[in-house]
Amino acid sequence: MANVRMKWIVCCTFLLSILVTSSSAQTDYNVGIGIADITGPAAEVNMMGYANPAQTSRGIHLRQFSRAFIFEDNNKNRVVFINIDACMFSAGVKLEIIRQLKVNYGGKYTERNVCISGTHTHSGPAGFHQYLLFDITSMGFVRESFDALVEGIIKSIDRAESKIRPANLFVNSGELLESNINRSPSAYLFNPAEERAKYKYDTDKEMTVLRIVDAEGKPFGMISWFAVHCTSMNNTNRLISSDNKGLAELMFEAEMNGEHVLPGKGDFVAAFAQANEGDVSPNTQGPHCLDTGLRCDFNKSTCNGRNEMCVAFGPGKDMFDSTRIIATYQFQKAKELFDSAFTKLTGPVDFRHTYTNMTDQTLPDGKRTCKGAMGYSFAAGTTDGPGAFNFAQSTTSPSPVWNFVSHLLKNPSKAQIECHHPKPILLDTGEMDFPYAWEPAVVDTQILRIGQMFLIAVPAEFTTMSGRRTRDAVVESLKSAGLQVEPIPIIAGLSNDYADYVTTFEEYQEQRYEGGSTIYGPHTLEAYINVFRNLSKALVSGSPVAPGPNPPDLVSKQVSFLPPVILDRAPLGKSYAQVTQQPKAAYMPGDRVEVKFVGANPRNNLRLEETFLKVDYMVNSTAWETVYTDAHWQTQFHWESAAFFESVVTIYWDIPSYQKPGMYRVSYFCDHKELGGGIQSAQGTSSTFKVTNSQEKMAMLNKKWEKKKTILERINKALKGKESKSAQLTNLVKPK
Ligand code: ZN
Numbered sequence: 001m002a003n004v005r006m007k008w009i010v011c012c013t014f015l016l017s018i019l020v021t022s023s024s025a026q027t028d029y030n031v032g033i034g035i036a037d038i039t040g041p042a043a044e045v046n047m048m049g050y051a052n053p054a055q056t057s058r059g060i061h062l063r064q065f066s067r068a069f070i071f072e073d074n075n076k077n078r079v080v081f082i083n084i085d086a087c088m089f090s091a092g093v094k095l096e097i098i099r100q101l102k103v104n105y106g107g108k109y110t111e112r113n114v115c116i117s118g119t120h121t122h123s124g125p126a127g128f129h130q131y132l133l134f135d136i137t138s139m140g141f142v143r144e145s146f147d148a149l150v151e152g153i154i155k156s157i158d159r160a161e162s163k164i165r166p167a168n169l170f171v172n173s174g175e176l177l178e179s180n181i182n183r184s185p186s187a188y189l190f191n192p193a194e195e196r197a198k199y200k201y202d203t204d205k206e207m208t209v210l211r212i213v214d215a216e217g218k219p220f221g222m223i224s225w226f227a228v229h230c231t232s233m234n235n236t237n238r239l240i241s242s243d244n245k246g247l248a249e250l251m252f253e254a255e256m257n258g259e260h261v262l263p264g265k266g267d268f269v270a271a272f273a274q275a276n277e278g279d280v281s282p283n284t285q286g287p288h289c290l291d292t293g294l295r296c297d298f299n300k301s302t303c304n305g306r307n308e309m310c311v312a313f314g315p316g317k318d319m320f321d322s323t324r325i326i327a328t329y330q331f332q333k334a335k336e337l338f339d340s341a342f343t344k345l346t347g348p349v350d351f352r353h354t355y356t357n358m359t360d361q362t363l364p365d366g367k368r369t370c371k372g373a374m375g376y377s378f379a380a381g382t383t384d385g386p387g388a389f390n391f392a393q394s395t396t397s398p399s400p401v402w403n404f405v406s407h408l409l410k411n412p413s414k415a416q417i418e419c420h421h422p423k424p425i426l427l428d429t430g431e432m433d434f435p436y437a438w439e440p441a442v443v444d445t446q447i448l449r450i451g452q453m454f455l456i457a458v459p460a461e462f463t464t465m466s467g468r469r470t471r472d473a474v475v476e477s478l479k480s481a482g483l484q485v486e487p488i489p490i491i492a493g494l495s496n497d498y499a500d501y502v503t504t505f506e507e508y509q510e511q512r513y514e515g516g517s518t519i520y521g522p523h524t525l526e527a528y529i530n531v532f533r534n535l536s537k538a539l540v541s542g543s544p545v546a547p548g549p550n551p552p553d554l555v556s557k558q559v560s561f562l563p564p565v566i567l568d569r570a571p572l573g574k575s576y577a578q579v580t581q582q583p584k585a586a587y588m589p590g591d592r593v594e595v596k597f598v599g600a601n602p603r604n605n606l607r608l609e610e611t612f613l614k615v616d617y618m619v620n621s622t623a624w625e626t627v628y629t630d631a632h633w634q635t636q637f638h639w640e641s642a643a644f645f646e647s648v649v650t651i652y653w654d655i656p657s658y659q660k661p662g663m664y665r666v667s668y669f670c671d672h673k674e675l676g677g678g679i680q681s682a683q684g685t686s687s688t689f690k691v692t693n694s695q696e697k698m699a700m701l702n703k704k705w706e707k708k709k710t711i712l713e714r715i716n717k718a719l720k721g722k723e724s725k726s727a728q729l730t731n732l733v734k735p736k
Contacts, residue, residue, distance in 0.1 A: 028344070028451070031069065031165065031167035031221065032160035032165070033068065033163060033221040034155070034158065034160035035156055036065065036264070037152050037608045038065060042059055042602040043058060043602045046138035048087035050384075052235045057239070058238040058638060060630045062241045065246075065263075068082045069160065069223065072349060073348050075348070077348060078109075079448040079450065080109060080114045081223070082153060084153065087121060088118040088498040091444070093153075097116070101157065112446070115446055117494055119274050123242075125138075125240065127141055127560075128145040128149055130554040130555055131436075134439075140559045140561045143560070144606065155609075165215070166214065170341040172337040174336070176330065179226075179333075180205070181312075182464065184507070184512040187279065188465065190510050191507065192506065195465070207225065208224065209223070209224045210345075211341040221270070222269075224248075224337070225275045228244065229282055230244055232244045232326050233319050234311075234385060239638070244326040244327045245327070248270075248272045248330040251328070251331040262631070263629065274493040274494050275491045278514050279514050281382075282314055286313075287311060287383035289310060301393050307380050307386050307393070309386075347449075347452060350448075351447065351449065352536075354548040355549055357549050359430055361530065363527060367523045372499075372520060373416060374425070374500075375395070375515065376511075376516060377515060378513060378517045393516070396424060410432045420522070436554050439499065439500070440459075440551065443496075445457075451485075454488065456489060456490065457496055458494075458502070459494075459495060460499045460502045465504050466502045474532050475487050477533040478539070501517040503515045508524075568600040569645040570672075576598055577683055577684030578598045579686050579687075580596045580648075586690040588691070589659050590655065593689070595651050598648070598670075599668075613629065613637050614666070615665075615666055634654045651666050655691055661696060663688050663690055664690075664691055667686070669681070
């Protein structure tokens, strides 16, 4: 009898499983998604982006992550798109990653079908480049930064690979306003009037969103592309941060995974990727003079002739607030587009890649690119972070003093000067190779196809109009080669390698920062467009493209002047991770908790996939639950060095309005270096403190008020008593 019942159960389960399977949608793709930690050294390392040597890391606000997406069609063709919370990508890191992927996966993942794109945060540790110019302000190559990227990116791909499942893809796009402005509007105006008339704005306002769902229709991933610099955090910030796009990623993931899931640990992964952001700033209040508050000079971005006084500010009251606002806008728009993404991607997954020597391109009309060189305006910086020396943007006439200094390094050849005209050459990087190449000559050029979507992976920062022209050219080439569907072209900015900026030929004539940093001369954009046209045609016709010349692998030659951590010391009578300032006994939502510890240099252990701090909630008398780490927006991990190899760690926790009332504690994880070089660990935990909720807060305020009221009443009574006594006395002495 039992046997018969068992058979029935097995049979029913089988039928049910058939029903469930058949009720799930047919899928067009297989998709695997993985996330991993890539946070670099949180002390003493220069931040990549502003080229300000004084801006070195001193803690963590938001951790950096790598988010990998593997797409496979039904014929097993694969591409990988990886979004990293870093300023850009670097050829040296890509070469190392591809080398490891070839060992681990055979020929499945190569330089040709893997695209790694940087979000362009300016608050991540530098030193991961193989070309000298980009590592100068970080005192050369920083092995810890390089290794953190390699290790984390590989881990994110491994995780994606282990989670490949049947999926469908949907795309949507819409306009996001109030979130970006053009920071070189005068250069934009150099573009032909009839071309400008085709567009409503001088930056792209369109956000494109990819919604990834499994066979049951349950979403498990999202990628959005929107053009805006990750420079909401300015060049005074010393905390590692993934800036506006990184925070938007955390917001989206918290929304989908639930607030209780710690950052980087959830199943749903959301990437906010970069596009043609070359001339696009998040500092929407625009540039103003620090001294007078007035508008800066429109063409040169100077105040009374001084470049460093002209700075653009975001929409918020400070850089943290601005980051939060620009992140929130991107998150909300992406969520809205995600929820209403119904255009299904169908068709093949494919790719074309070639290495292009950008210094020797000849266009069909005979125009040529040049060997790399930086103009004077490059040193002026931008209104997001002005340069330190008195350079101004829109400089087309060289200063004799700087000419002398720069020509001490390398005197540009006559041909080089003519090739770059009207750019005055400050650094003749393309003709400098001591101790090794200063800037790339050979770069990755690549297009990934996922159904109707074409990701144009550019190894540089394309300005708004440069991106528009590139997209139009790709669409035109795809169609003329016979593509039957309406393509969706997307610029995937700062991908695979870094070769500075790309302006249009017309914008180049004004020589603002972006023009001064367009390193292959006035025809750089046309040369790129030419390459992407060829890749597009090959994609449609199914023909192969030549691999092109190999880029050099310079990682083994790197020079490094950043001193290592020598030693840590705890103050006399104190131990590592000991609390030196305890929290108060109680806090209310909206308050900031501050706890200080005896610290050590965080470079001793990057604590990848882990944390330097945690905030625990007391579940009961024996159990604690970790509710915040150093990757959360609500926490800050500050590190300061003190005399005699000592250091101080301060942990802040901003208690949000919705925080569950109860008992909490803060911990710090310390790794300190001993005299012999060994690294030891220590952990310190604060005293327990109370967080009240808003009702309790009201009750407490009421209690305080009641107390005050009673005191007032007593005083009143006493005063009245005195009055009546004085009246009695008056009566006594009054003559009758
Ligand atoms: Zn930039």
